[in-house]
Amino acid sequence: MITAATVKELRDKTNAGMMDCKKVLNETNGDIEAAIKLLRERGIVKAASKSDRAATEGIITSRVASDSKSGVLLEINCETDFVSRNENFQAFVAEVADAVASSKAADLDAALEVQKGDINVGDYVKTKVLELGENIQFRKYVRFDAAPGGVVVSYIHMGGKVGVLLEVGTTKEETASQDAFKELIKDLTLHIAAAAPKGLSRADIPAEVADAEKEIYRARLAESGKPANIIENILVGQMNKFFAESCFLEQGFVKDDKVTINKLVEETGKSLGDTITVTRFVRFGLGE
CATH class of the missing domain: 1.10.8.10 (Ubiquitin-associated (UBA) domain)
Incomplete structure (x- = not known):
């Protein structure tokens, strides 16, 4: 039943x-x-989409080194919006962010072991559970260390509801100080926050995800009564559209959707006499 x-x-x-x-x-x-x-x-x-799911409350925040060669993005959750807006909780999140950013912690397990005074971060989180009376979780953490010529940048949107960490590569040291480059990487983080790409390129979309989408498209087309050979031709276009909507480099730029991200990066590089590459990114949405 x-x-x-x-x-x-x-x-x-x-x-x-x-x-x-x-x-x-x-x-x-x-x-x-x-x-x-x-x-x-x-x-x-x-x-x-993940953004449609009921989100737990909390804060997403980041820390990027002064030389832009490394950065961290983290999410700490609580149960209510009331606590997330509490100065005590916000100060606690900032303290944790500072502690893990100054360490070399490469992943969440390592971040939880970072010392915070006489205890580690994991135990420090537990003390806040008792203090605030809510279930507090250090839920997500990622660290980027840039490759030679690379730059790490972050963006926090909606007061900590969305966070982005991005690494971009260059071949000329002076490129990172150019205004056009600074504007580009800012625009790229804004785009990631808004468009929520599923991966950098087609290679980052798991085969099972792409196959599942293809089967859904095929089932819809079959119901319409179209011949099998026509369906296969249409599927090619449908999947190209799926990848164009899902892959960061293929997406239309949010400020001008007639220009793909790949084209935007390429044109900016040419204007600076450099080859710019998007190395990797991560996007956190609160509770996702």
Whole structure:
């Protein structure tokens, strides 16, 4: 029997109508993930993006070294918006950020072991749980150390709801001090925050993710009655569109969608007499 709670969960994840949700849940014997896929195949709902999920509260923050050769991005969560806006909690997040940024911690496990006074960061987080009366979690952490010629930059949006860490490479030392380069890397972080690319290039999109999208497109086209050979031709265009929307370098720039990010980077490099490359990025969305 399909419960009301299961129907509500599916509606919360897809925004589909109640009757549609009940129907697909009955068809999939209550399997939420299978029901979501079925709704998408029927064109009733688009893929649920991470930004649509209910987010836990907290703060995303960053620290970048003065020489821009390294940087960290981290997320610390709490239960309520009230606590996230509390000066005590905000000061605590800043202290943790300063501690891990000054260390060489490469990942979250290492960051939790960084010493903060007489205890490590992990135990320091636990003391805040007792003090604030909420479940506090140091949930995500990443560190970038730039390759030779590289620059690390960060951007925090919406007061700590979204954070970006980006590494960009150059071949000329003087490029990093040029205004055009500074404007470029600022624009790139703003774009990542707004567009939420799934990967840098097609190589970063897992094959299973791309294959799942392709099967959803194929199912929709098959329902329309199109011949198999026509469907395969259409799928090529559909998948190119999927990659153009998902891959950072292929996305249209948010300030001018007629220009791809790849083209923007290339043209800026030419204007500076350099070859600029986007090495890597990470984007945190609160609670994602």
